[in-house]
Amino acid sequence: MAEDETGQDPIGQDVRLTSLDQRLKAAADAEKVRTGTVQREPGKGYSQGSRVLTELIAGPAGGALIGWLLDGWLGTSPWLLLVLMVLGIAVAFRNIMRISSQRAE
Template sequence: MAEDDRKSTPDELDRRLKGVRQAYQAGTGRSSGPATRGAGGEKLGVGMRIAVELVAGVVAGAFLGLMADQWLGTKPWLLIVGFVLGCCAAFLNVYRVAQAEERRSKAAQDEKKS
């Protein structure tokens, strides 16, 4: 095989690259572009947000309760109250995130049907 046979023109390389991209997109069902995220990425993001909401609510409530205990000298009562209120706030935030995700999912399904 001669060396000239292996060299391709830029136009031929572009054509072959476009063909490979089209075959890949047809096989995976994904659209092109760096901003596109798969469904797994979106679900992972929602899961991480829920985890952060849970941890942040509990930690914030316990911290505020501990600080109030030290300031007022009522150990451990305000810590317990802060922990319980933080847990309630965390679960309320998780519920709100879940409701928003459900509304977004239904809107996307309705958009697909239209």
């Protein structure tokens, strides 16, 4: 196609302007990500870390709570508390190993 003296295609849009618009949009998007104005979805590693933290807290705490309640009811203080807390820790570590073996995508 023939260009006029300004360098623009008389029929369609200038290719240089289209390229400039695309580069400006890409730069604006990169700036939004850099400044944190765009929320990015958390990755799989972040969600796995949250699950590991939940297991580390819930396993021993759940075992200790159940053991404490059973100790008060059965009068075996502090043995069921200790046994069920250790059991909760073991279950938490087993679950953490299972979470760690999942393949990250």
